[in-house]
Amino acid sequence: MNILNLIKIAIKALLRNKSRAILTMLGIVIGIASVIAMVSLGQSSTLSVQNQLSSMGSNMIMIMPSHQSRGGVNLGSGSSKALNEKDLKAIRANARYVSAITPMVSSAAQLVFGSNNHPGSIQGVDACYLDIRKYELESGIMFDENDVKKFAKVCVIGKTVAKELFTNGENPVGQTVRFGTIPMKVIGVLKSKGQNQMGQDQDDVVLAPYTTIQKRFMAITHYNMLFASALSEEQSEMAATEITYILRSTHGITNSSDDDFDIRTQEELLTTMSSITGLLTVLLAAIAAISLVVGGIGIMNIMYVTVTERTKEIGLRMSIGAQNRDILMQFLAESVILSLIGGIIGIIFGLLLSYVGCTLLKWPYVVSQTAIILSFLVCAATGIFFGWYPAKKAANLDPINALRYE
Amino acid sequence: MENEIIKIENLRRTFRVGNEDVHALKGISFTIYSGEFVSIMGTSGSGKSTLLNILGCLDKPTSGEYNIDGVNVGSLSKNQLSTLRNRKIGFVFQSYNLLARTTALENVELPLLYNNTVSSKERRERAVAALQAVGLDNRMYHLPNQLSGGQQQRVAIARALVNDPVILLADEATGNLDTRTSYEIMTLFQQLHDQGKTIAFVTHEPDIAVFTTRTIMLRDGHIINDCPVEPKSAKEALENLPQSDDY
Numbered sequence: 001m002n003i004l005n006l007i008k009i010a011i012k013a014l015l016r017n018k019s020r021a022i023l024t025m026l027g028i029v030i031g032i033a034s035v036i037a038m039v040s041l042g043q044s045s046t047l048s049v050q051n052q053l054s055s056m057g058s059n060m061i062m063i064m065p066s067h068q069s070r071g072g073v074n075l076g077s078g079s080s081k082a083l084n085e086k087d088l089k090a091i092r093a094n095a096r097y098v099s100a101i102t103p104m105v106s107s108a109a110q111l112v113f114g115s116n117n118h119p120g121s122i123q124g125v126d127a128c129y130l131d132i133r134k135y136e137l138e139s140g141i142m143f144d145e146n147d148v149k150k151f152a153k154v155c156v157i158g159k160t161v162a163k164e165l166f167t168n169g170e171n172p173v174g175q176t177v178r179f180g181t182i183p184m185k186v187i188g189v190l191k192s193k194g195q196n197q198m199g200q201d202q203d204d205v206v207l208a209p210y211t212t213i214q215k216r217f218m219a220i221t222h223y224n225m226l227f228a229s230a231l232s233e234e235q236s237e238m239a240a241t242e243i244t245y246i247l248r249s250t251h252g253i254t255n256s257s258d259d260d261f262d263i264r265t266q267e268e269l270l271t272t273m274s275s276i277t278g279l280l281t282v283l284l285a286a287i288a289a290i291s292l293v294v295g296g297i298g299i300m301n302i303m304y305v306t307v308t309e310r311t312k313e314i315g316l317r318m319s320i321g322a323q324n325r326d327i328l329m330q331f332l333a334e335s336v337i338l339s340l341i342g343g344i345i346g347i348i349f350g351l352l353l354s355y356v357g358c359t360l361l362k363w364p365y366v367v368s369q370t371a372i373i374l375s376f377l378v379c380a381a382t383g384i385f386f387g388w389y390p391a392k393k394a395a396n397l398d399p400i401n402a403l404r405y406e
Numbered sequence: 407m408e409n410e411i412i413k414i415e416n417l418r419r420t421f422r423v424g425n426e427d428v429h430a431l432k433g434i435s436f437t438i439y440s441g442e443f444v445s446i447m448g449t450s451g452s453g454k455s456t457l458l459n460i461l462g463c464l465d466k467p468t469s470g471e472y473n474i475d476g477v478n479v480g481s482l483s484k485n486q487l488s489t490l491r492n493r494k495i496g497f498v499f500q501s502y503n504l505l506a507r508t509t510a511l512e513n514v515e516l517p518l519l520y521n522n523t524v525s526s527k528e529r530r531e532r533a534v535a536a537l538q539a540v541g542l543d544n545r546m547y548h549l550p551n552q553l554s555g556g557q558q559q560r561v562a563i564a565r566a567l568v569n570d571p572v573i574l575l576a577d578e579a580t581g582n583l584d585t586r587t588s589y590e591i592m593t594l595f596q597q598l599h600d601q602g603k604t605i606a607f608v609t610h611e612p613d614i615a616v617f618t619t620r621t622i623m624l625r626d627g628h629i630i631n632d633c634p635v636e637p638k639s640a641k642e643a644l645e646n647l648p649q650s651d652d653y
Binding site: 002005009012016154304312313315317318319320321322323324325326368399 | 459462464465484485488489491492497499503505506507508516517519520522526565569644645
C-alpha cells in the first residue's frame with residue numbers, strides 16, 4: 001500500500017472518533033506547549049540578564065588593589081596605593097587586547113547648588129570612561145585630554161544628581177556647583193541608565209578629570225582603581241591575563257600569591273548569572289518533558305483500545321490480502337499523525353504562551369528554533385514509540401480469530 | 407477437461423487443545439474444477455469451517471497437499487499467503503464484514519489497495535464495474551448502515567469479485583438473511599456461475615445447497631458424500647415464493 005493511501009486511511013480512521021482523537025492529542029499539545037514555553041522563557045531570561053550586563057559594558061575589566069591589612073585590620077579594597085601612573089602607562093603601552101583604560105579616584109562630599117544640596121561621590125576618571133561603562137551624554141560635552149592635563153574644574157553629572165540640584169528646571173550645563181568648597185562647572189549631563197541588576201542607581205554619578213580629583217581634592221598620586229575595556233567580550237579573559245602579567249612586571253612580583261591587585265571581568269558575573277538561569281531552564285523543561293511522556297502514554301492507551309475495537313476490521317483486511325506490514329503501518333500512521341498534529345498545535349500554543357510571558361515580564365522575546373525542531377522530532381518519535389506496541393499487536397493478530405472476534 | 411482450481415489430497419488438520427489432539431479434518435481429498443458451483447455442507451463440528459479456512463489460505467493443513475490454481479500452498483510464507491489471498495480468492499462472509507462509515511465504493515476498492523500493481527484510476531474503475539455486476543451501481547456512495555442486509559451482502563460480493571479471483575469462497579453467505587433475500591443472493595451467485603465463476607459455498611442449510619451444481623457433505627472430519635446435483639433455479643424459487651406481506 002502506498003504512503004498516500006496509508007495517510008488517507010489513517011486520517012479517515014481518526015475522523016471516525018473525532019472527540020477521542022482530540023482528547024488524545026491534547027496530551028501531546030500540553031506537553032509540547034509547555035516544553036516550548038519553558039525553553040523559550042528560559043532563553044529570554046538568560047538574554048535579559050545578558051542584556052543588562054552588557055549595558056554595563058560586558059567587556060569591562062576592573063583592576064583594584066588588594067586588601068591591605070595594617071596591624072591585623074583589613075582596610076578594604078582600594079585602600080592600598082598599589083596602582084599609579086606607571087601601571088597605567090605600562091598597560092596603555094603593552095596590552096594588545098585592551099581597547100581603553102581609565103584610572104578612577106573617588107572622593108565623597110556634599111554637592112551644593114543654590115539652596116539645594118545632594119550627598120554624593122565624585123569620580124575622577126579619564127575621558128574614555130564613558131565608552132568603557134557605556135554611558136552616553138544627553139547634553140553638553142565630555143571633558144577632554146586638555147582638561148585632564150590642566151586639572152580643570154569641570155564635571156559631568158548623572159540624571160539623578162541633575163534632578164536633585166536643579167529643581168527649578170535650569171539647564172545644568174554651564175552652571176557652577178560647589179563640591180565641598182571647590183566650585184566646579186557642569187559641562188555635560190549623562191543619559192539615564194537606570195538601575196543595574198544589583199539595584200544601584202547608575203545615574204547618581206558625578207564625573208570629573210582624575211587629575212583634578214587627585215590634585216585639588218585629595219592630594220594623592222595613586223589611583224583607587226582602573227577600568228579597562230577589552231577589544232571584545234570574548235577577549236576579556238585574555239585581556240585580564242595580559243594585564244595581570246603587565247602589573248606583575250611593573251610591581252616586580254614573581255609569585256602569583258604576592259599579587260597586590262585584583263582583576264575582575266564581567267565575564268565571570270555573566271557566567272554565574274547564565275548558569276543559574278540555564279539550570280532553571282533545564283529543570284522547567286524537564287518537568288515539561290514529563291507531561292510529554294504522559295501525553296505519549298495517552299496515545300498508547302488509545303491505540304490499544306482502537307486495535308481491540310477494530311479487531312474484526314483487521315481480520316477482514318488480512319483476509320483480503322493485507323500483510324502484517326500493512327496493518328503495522330496503518331496503525332503506526334494513525335499514532336504518528338495524532339502526535340504530529342498535536343505537536344504542531346502545541347508548538348503554536350507554546351510560542352503564544354512564551355510571547356505573553358515575555359511581554360508581561362518585559363523580557364526580550366526569543367523564538368528557539370532548536371526547541372521547535374527538537375519538539376517536532378520528539379513528537380514523531382513519541383508517535384512511533386508509543387504507537388509501536390499497539391500496532392505490533394494488531395499486526396500479529398491471527399486473521400481467523402480476528403474475523404471471528406465479537 | 408476443465409482446469410483444476412482446487413486440488414486437495416489426503417488433507418489433515420489437527421489442533422492441540424490442552425493435552426489432547428483434536429482431529430478436525432481426517433484426510434479428505436477432492437478437486438474443484440473451473441466453473442463449478444460447489445456447496446460444502448455439514449453440521450456444526452463437522453470440520454467445514456476448518457476446511458474453509460484452509461481453502462481460503464488463512465490456515466495451513468497439518469499434512470496433505472493443497473493446490474490452488476497450480477500453487478502449492480503448503481510451501482508458502484505468511485506474506486506469500488497474504489498475496490495469494492489478495493490475487494486468487496474472494497471471500498464472502500456471513501456477517502458481510504463491511505467497514506463502517508465507509509462508502510460501498512470504498513469498501514469494494516479495499517482489496518485493490520493492497521495490490522500495488524493497480525493504479526488508483528484502475529482501482530476506481532474496477533470497483534464501479536464490480537458494483538454494477540451485483541446491481542448496486544445506484545448505491546455506490548451509500549454507507550453500510552444506509553443499506554439493507556441483502557444490499558450489504560451484494561457490496562461484500564462485489565468486494566470479493568473486484569480482484570477477479572479464481573474462486574469465490576462464501577461462508578454461510580445467506581445465514582443472516584431472510585428467505586426472500588437469500589434466494590435473491592442465490593440468484594446472483596447463479597448468475598455469476600453462469601458467467602463462468604467458480605464458487606465454493608459453505609452452508610448448513612439444505613434448501614440453499616439445492617441451488618448448486620455439486621454437494622460435498624462433511625461429517626466428523628470425513629467426506630461422507632460428494633455428488634453432482636441438478637441445480638434448482640433460484641430465480642424460479644424466488645418467483646414461486648408466496649407474496650407474503652407480513653413484514
